[in-house]
Structures are given as structure tokens and as C-alpha cells.
Amino acid sequence: xxxxxxxxxxxxxxxxxxxxxxxxxxxxxxxxxxxxxxxxxxxxxxxxxxxxxxxxxxxxxxxxxxxxxxxxxxxxxxxxxxxxxxxxxxxxxxxxxxxxxxxxxxxxxxxxxxxxxxxxxxxxxxxxxxxxxxxxxxxxxxxxxxxxxxxxxxxxxxxxxxxxxxxxxxxxxxxxxxxxxxxxxxxxxxxxxxxxxxxxxxxxxxxxxxxxxxxxxxxxxxxxxxxxxxxxxxxxxxxxxxxxxxxxxxxxxxxxxxxxxxxxxxxxxxxxxxxxxxxxxxxxxxxxxxxxxxxxxxxxxxxxxxxxxxxxxxxxxxxxxxxxxxxxxxxxxxxxxxxxxxxxxxxxxxxxxxxxxxxxxxxxxxxxxxxxxxx
Amino acid sequence: xxxxxxxxxxxxxxxxxxxxxxxxxxxxxxxxxxxxxxxxxxxxxxxxxxxxxxxxxxxxxxxxxxxxxxxxxxxxxxxxxxxxxxxxxxxxxxxxxxxxxxxxxxxxxxxxxxxxxxxxxxxxxxxxxxxxxxxxxxxxxxxxxxxxxxxxxxxxxxxxxxxxxxxxxxxxxxxxxxxxxxxxxxxxxxxxxxxxxxxxxxxxxxxxxxxxxxxxxxxxxxxxxxxxxxxxxxxxxxxxxxxxxxxxxxxxxxxxxxxxxxxxxxxxxxxxxxxxxxxxxxxxxxxxxxxxxxxxxxxxxxxxxxxxxxxxxxxxxxxxxxxxxxxxxxxxxxxxxxxxxxxxxxxxxxxxxxxxxxxxxxxxxxxxxxxxxxx
Numbered sequence: 001x002x003x004x005x006x007x008x009x010x011x012x013x014x015x016x017x018x019x020x021x022x023x024x025x026x027x028x029x030x031x032x033x034x035x036x037x038x039x040x041x042x043x044x045x046x047x048x049x050x051x052x053x054x055x056x057x058x059x060x061x062x063x064x065x066x067x068x069x070x071x072x073x074x075x076x077x078x079x080x081x082x083x084x085x086x087x088x089x090x091x092x093x094x095x096x097x098x099x100x101x102x103x104x105x106x107x108x109x110x111x112x113x114x115x116x117x118x119x120x121x122x123x124x125x126x127x128x129x130x131x132x133x134x135x136x137x138x139x140x141x142x143x144x145x146x147x148x149x150x151x152x153x154x155x156x157x158x159x160x161x162x163x164x165x166x167x168x169x170x171x172x173x174x175x176x177x178x179x180x181x182x183x184x185x186x187x188x189x190x191x192x193x194x195x196x197x198x199x200x201x202x203x204x205x206x207x208x209x210x211x212x213x214x215x216x217x218x219x220x221x222x223x224x225x226x227x228x229x230x231x232x233x234x235x236x237x238x239x240x241x242x243x244x245x246x247x248x249x250x251x252x253x254x255x256x257x258x259x260x261x262x263x264x265x266x267x268x269x270x271x272x273x274x275x276x277x278x279x280x281x282x283x284x285x286x287x288x289x290x291x292x293x294x295x296x297x298x299x300x301x302x303x304x305x306x307x308x309x310x311x312x313x314x315x316x317x318x319x320x321x322x323x324x325x326x327x328x329x330x331x332x333x334x335x336x337x338x339x340x341x342x343x344x345x346x347x348x349x350x351x352x353x354x355x356x357x358x359x360x361x362x363x364x365x366x367x368x369x370x371x372x373x374x375x
Numbered sequence: 376x377x378x379x380x381x382x383x384x385x386x387x388x389x390x391x392x393x394x395x396x397x398x399x400x401x402x403x404x405x406x407x408x409x410x411x412x413x414x415x416x417x418x419x420x421x422x423x424x425x426x427x428x429x430x431x432x433x434x435x436x437x438x439x440x441x442x443x444x445x446x447x448x449x450x451x452x453x454x455x456x457x458x459x460x461x462x463x464x465x466x467x468x469x470x471x472x473x474x475x476x477x478x479x480x481x482x483x484x485x486x487x488x489x490x491x492x493x494x495x496x497x498x499x500x501x502x503x504x505x506x507x508x509x510x511x512x513x514x515x516x517x518x519x520x521x522x523x524x525x526x527x528x529x530x531x532x533x534x535x536x537x538x539x540x541x542x543x544x545x546x547x548x549x550x551x552x553x554x555x556x557x558x559x560x561x562x563x564x565x566x567x568x569x570x571x572x573x574x575x576x577x578x579x580x581x582x583x584x585x586x587x588x589x590x591x592x593x594x595x596x597x598x599x600x601x602x603x604x605x606x607x608x609x610x611x612x613x614x615x616x617x618x619x620x621x622x623x624x625x626x627x628x629x630x631x632x633x634x635x636x637x638x639x640x641x642x643x644x645x646x647x648x649x650x651x652x653x654x655x656x657x658x659x660x661x662x663x664x665x666x667x668x669x670x671x672x673x674x675x676x677x678x679x680x681x682x683x684x685x686x687x688x689x690x691x692x693x694x695x696x697x698x699x700x701x702x703x704x705x706x707x708x709x710x711x712x713x714x715x716x717x718x719x720x721x722x723x724x725x726x727x728x729x730x731x732x733x734x735x736x737x738x739x740x741x742x743x744x745x746x747x748x749x750x
Contacts (some may be wrong), residue, residue: 030571030584030691048680048681049583049584049677049681050584051582051675051676052582052585052675053582053584053585056585067671080474097478098479099477099478099479099480100477100478100479101394101474101477101478102473102474102476102477102478102493103474103475103476103480103481103493104473104475104476105474106478107493115415116478118478118479127658132637154441181563181564184563184568185560185563188555188556188559188560188563193559193568193570195568195606196405199453207425207427207428208424209424209425209428210428211428231570274502283551300426300427301423301426304421305423305424306424310664316405317406337645350450354401
């Protein structure tokens with residue numbers, strides 16, 4: 001079977017390839033490990049420390065210690081040696097690797113006569129279409145995220161507004177940091193972990209990736225962007241809600257309504273066969289028609305200057321995106337829908353749901369109210 | 376200044392190079408970003424979404440959006456294009472990269488005439504010697520880890536032993552999963568996060584990287600290995616304690632005493648100039664002299680079959696290690712000291728502290744009792 005060697009894929013986890021590793025063989029390593037995936041078999045080399053866990057988690061995969069390959073018993077730095085030895089044994093002379101495959105291992109393989117082809121798109125393009133089981137795993141993470149939004153919104157709702165304009169809850173300042181604690185505790189209780197939870201207020205909310213810091217304040221938008229990874233399954237969820245404590249300004253209300261409308265339109269347009277870039281274009285048009293300009297002001301982008309969405313799975317950002325690329329959505333894609341508007345003087349507004357593309361349209365994986373003003 | 380180009384280093388975070396990125400410029404990205412570090416300057420290319428945060432966090436670094444380099448406004452997949460364009464502008468034709476540098480970017484650079492040299496050891500060898508500030512950052516994470524050990528030990532101490540031999544706390548089974556919740560909640564309260572906390576009992580404890588699952592049981596060793604990363608600083612801590620609820624078996628007691636002795640000896644030997652492999656050899660000798668053999672039984676390693684320690688910093692596993700390599704410890708190294716013994720029939724015992732190497736010897740960064748039997 002010629003296919004064995006031409007179809008071989010090589011993955012080094014601990015290199016950005018971790019999600020590929022998990023997808024291909026179910027194993028989530030602590031230290032770097034190596035997977036050779038031929039058309040017929042999966043071979044996994046792991047440090048001796050990982051071998052017990054690997055044999056348990058990597059079902060249907062042949063697991064080797066370096067010693068079994070005739071290499072030193074333990075040496076964390078020998079992935080290149082493992083790769084050369086494993087491919088020699090398996091008589092594989094051509095492998096496909098991901099763009100992010102480590103250069104050091106690549107050079108060692110090339111010196112030993114192996115030919116490396118970088119996968120033109122993804123190394124595991126099949127990851128794009130999620131199975132029922134994968135969609136349910138994402139839904140579980142997404143429901144945890146929605147529960148965390150509700151906990152955070154409850155804190156903001158229960159807070160009172162001090163004379164200074166700062167929010168206080170149980171006599172202490174309600175800050176971005178404190179809200180993040182509430183969010184992350186809720187996620188933990190759902191066996192999920194988040195690394196970069198956003199709870200950003202005012203000017204910080206106008207910067208889409210600012211995590212937020214300091215006291216939350218009256219009449220400033222508060223962006224809650226929560227993207228947990230489930231610890232057992234490894235699948236991510238991603239949700240964003242924006243609220244304001246006390247009265248919103250007229251401009252904030254207009255921003256909110258425009259984003260809410262654009263988001264609902266985009267969700268309604270999602271179905272198999274639709275071009276993602278056209279959905280993105282419509283979102284841009286809707287926001288522009290509502291009077292919101294996208295431009296660079298003093299070196300800072302304002303308006304709507306990111307994509308409408310991205311796919312999600314074992315990575316938080318996967319292909320395809322709902323953005324500039326003219327790709328068609330298919331049943332089984334799981335994408336975020338997250339238009340936003342950002343102006344430093346007025347804050348930021350972003351509304352995001354994660355949906356599965358089905359024959360009947362977008363299935364929202366966790367519902368969560370779209371409340372804006374909390375009085 | 377010729378040095379500008381010959382001394383240039385190139386880092387892509389999001390590829391396993393994340394700690395190098397953080398070390399070099401203080402920035403911790405969500406999406407992949409690119410850093411060119413010449414002898415004189417640091418240039419950082421980030422997606423437009425990250426630009427606000429990057430300008431705030433990456434002090435003393437020139438931050439570019441792809442647009443400012445004449446490239447499309449947003450495209451997550453264009454790191455290779457960013458790299459080619461940035462190096463052209465900076466007139467850099469030779470760069471050093473880490474072994475784990477992404478092959479796709481490397482090939483694009485080579486095609487544009489740039490010469491890539493893989494750093495023979497680390498791309499930032501200066502990371503090995505920690506500054507006072509770095510040691511304090513590690514100590515903060517380590518103190519969080521010690522607090523989590525105390526919380527877990529308190530739960531085990533307060534548990535009672537059901538007739539089945541399972542531990543129960545407040546009428547519910549005390550499991551690995553439940554103990555991990557307690558540990559991770561404690562870490563969160565200290566602004567730390569842990570991904571792979573180990574709370575493993577019995578046979579699981581005999582597998583050094585098993586996370587543990589199911590009910591904890593009487594007279595079985597429980598390994599608590601806690602390695603949190605501080606969310607603000609990015610520095611890690613690492614601690615392990617082993618306990619047993621109810622009476623330990625005679626063999627478990629012997630294992631514990633041997634590991635405790637070997638660990639104390641190793642800590643006492645640590646000072647600048649000492650060879651790390653000799654410390655490791657002494658640990659092996661001490662455990663062997665106590666009657667514990669290291670071998671492979673039915674394909675499973677038993678005894679003491681990992682290194683005595685590893686360095687720790689912005690990565691959980693850094694160089695140098697206290698293991699086979701004949702390297703000398705220096706003041707400013709921060710290393711773990713973690714001998715262990717593992718036998719499936721008897722469980723596992725590991726004791727680990729994280730210490731800074733100082734002129735006066737090993738400074739333990741967080742103290743925590745070495746209690747074994749909890750009755």
C-alpha cells in the first residue's frame with residue numbers, strides 16, 4: 001500500500017500542534033510528544049513519564065518510549081532523534097506536517113533523507129466539520145460560558161453606584177479583576193478553564209482584546225468575553241455580552257442596537273452553502289448604514305475592524321472564519337458570530353454567540369439573555 | 376553596526392515560543408504574533424485586534440499592525456508574510472530562531488533570501504539566570520501552590536473513612552476530581568491557574584503523570600503535584616506532597632522515608648558550581664541503598680525513573696535540569712527538587728520543592744509541611 005508513506009502525517013505537540021495531537025489520537029501531553037499518523041496506523045513516542053497516561057488515553061495508537069526505539073531512557077530534548085528513529089523504523093520517507101511544525105525537528109528529518117511537505121491548508125482539514133459528539137462537547141463548554149455570563153451580570157445588577165461613579169458590591173469596589181474571579185470560579189465549577197477572560201469597562205472595552213482592569217463605572221459599557229476550554233474534552237466555548245450599569249448614553253444605545261441587529265441578521269443568514277465573506281460584508285454594511293464608521297483615528301482603529309466570526313473546536317480560533325475569505329459554510333461547522341463597535345469615547349459593544357451550522361440554519365449552542373442596561 | 380543583523384533573533388509566539396516572547400518584550404498574545412529582536416531594537420507585529428494591548432504591555436518595543444507594513448488589515452494566517460516584510464524593512468538577512476520555530480514561516484523567509492540559524496541551546500540563554508524580580512514572581516506562584524497543598528491536605532484530614540475504604544467529606548465521596556476542584560479554587564483565589572493538577576491515589580499515584588480519578592481510599596498514597604502559572608506575571612510554581620489517609624503500609628513508610636531523605640540531601644547539596652548530574656546520581660544512590668530498585672516490569676517502569684529536577688520560570692520545564700546532563704548550577708537558577716518512587720502495588724511517593732540557587736545554598740521558595748500519614 002503506497003498510501004502508507006505518501007499519506008503520513010507527523011505531529012509534534014507542545015509546538016502549537018497540540019490540538020492536532022488531541023484530534024488525531026486523543027492524547028493531551030504535558031511535555032512534547034511525537035505522533036506519526038500513516039494511512040494505516042498511529043505511532044506515538046512519549047517520554048517514559050507519560051507512557052502510562054498515553055497508553056490509557058491514546059486508544060488504537062502504538063505507544064513507544066524512547067528506550068523502545070533504542071534511544072536514551074529520558075531526555076526531554078530529543079524529539080528530533082525520536083522522529084528520525086521512528087520514521088526509519090516505520091519506513092516512512094515522506095510526511096506532511098503543519099505550518100507550525102518545529103524547524104529543529106524538520107531539519108533533522110531532512111538530513112536523514114525524509115521529505116517534508118507542509119500541509120497547504122490544515123494538517124487535519126477534517127477538523128473543520130464537527131461530529132455530533134464534538135458539537136455536544138462545544139455546547140457543554142458554551143453552557144459553562146453562558147453560566148459565567150449570568151453570574152457576572154448578577155454581580156453587576158446587584159452592585160450599587162457609589163457617589164464616585166464606581167460600582168460597589170457588598171461594600172467593596174466591583175472591579176474587572178473581581179468580576180473575572182466570579183467568572184473563572186463559575187467556569188471551574190463546570191470543569192472548564194479560561195486563560196484570558198475579558199471583563200473590560202469604558203476605554204478598555206473599546207479595545208477588543210483588553211482584559212480590563214480597575215473599578216467598573218456607571219454608564220460605561222462593560223464587555224464580558226468568556227472563552228473557556230473544557231478540561232476533559234479539550235473543546236472550547238466562546239460567548240460575549242455587553243452591559244451597562246445605570247443609564248446608557250444615547251450613543252451607547254445606538255451602538256448596542258446596531259450590533260444586536262447585525263448579529264441577529266448574521267445568525268439568520270447562516271446555513272450550508274452560504275458564503276462566509278458575504279455574511280461579513282452584510283454585517284459591515286448594517287453597521288455602516290446605522291451611522292458607524294470604521295477608520296483609523298490617531299493610530300487607533302475605531303468602528304468594526306475585526307472579523308464577524310471564527311470557527312471553534314479543539315482550538316479557540318479555527319478555520320473557516322466569517323471574514324474576508326470567500327469560503328462556504330457547511331453543515332457541521334461551528335462558528336462564532338460576534339460583530340462589535342468600538343469608540344474610545346463611548347466604549348465598546350460586542351455580542352457573540354457560538355452556533356452550529358445545520359440544514360435548518362444556525363443552532364445557538366447556549367442561550368443567554370441580550371440584556372443591555374442594568375438599572 | 377554589523378551586530379544588528381548577526382545578532383537578530385526572531386520569535387513567533389503561539390508556536391511554543393510564547394515564553395520567549397514574554398521574556399523578550401513582556402507581551403502575552405492571544406493570537407500568534409511576531410517579534411524581531413536585533414541587538415538594538417525590538418519590532419513586534421501583531422493583528423490589529425492586539426495592537427492596543429501590545430502597545431501597553433510591550434514596553435520599549437516598536438509595535439506594527441500588518442497594515443503599517445503594507446499588508447492586509449486583518450488575516451490571522453499571514454505570519455510568514457509579516458516576517459518576510461518586517462525583515463526586508465529592517466534589512467535583516469540572518470536571524471537566530473528557536474528549535475520550535477514554525478517551519479512554514481522558516482520556509483517563506485528562506486525563499487526570500489533570509490538565512491536562519493537554529494539556536495544551538497536556547498534562543499534566550501539568559502532566561503536560565505533569574506533576576507531577583509523573577510525569583511520573587513516564582514515565589515508568589517509557589518506560595519499559591521503551597522496554599523493549595525494545605526487546602527487539599529485539610530480536606531483529606533477532615534475526611535472520614537467509609538466502610539468501603541473510600542474517603543468521604545461532608546457525606547460525599549472525596550475523589551481526585553473533587554480534590555482538584557479545591558486545589559484549583561485556591562489557586563484561582565491567588566490569581567494563579569493550573570491546567571494539569573495531579574491529585575492521584577493508589578495505582579494512579581504510581582504513574583508520575585497520571586492526574587488521578589475516582590474516589591480516594593484509605594492506606595493508599597495520594598500524590599498532590601500542583602504547578603500553577605501566575606496570571607499576571609506568567610511565572611510558574613511547582614510543588615509536590617504525598618500523604619496517606621489512615622495507616623500507611625510498612626513499605627509505603629520505607630518509600631516515604633527514602634524519598635524524604637534523598638530530597639533533603641539533594642537540597643543540601645545545591646549551591647553555585649555543583650554539577651547537577653552528580654546531585655541526581657546521589658539521589659539515585661540513596662534510593663537504591665534504601666533497597667528500591669529501578670527497572671522495567673512488564674513494560675512499566677518502576678522505582679525512580681525521572682530526573683531529580685528541572686528549572687522553572689516562564690515555562691514549567693526549563694533548562695538546566697538536575698538529571699543526566701553534566702551542567703553546573705549557578706546562582707540565580709531556580710530548580711525543582713523532586714525525587715520519587717513508584718511501584719504499582721504500593722502507589723507512588725514524590726516530594727518536591729522549588730528552590731533558588733544562592734551563594735548560601737538552596738533557598739526554598741515556599742515552605743509546606745512534609746506530613747505523610749493523616750489519621
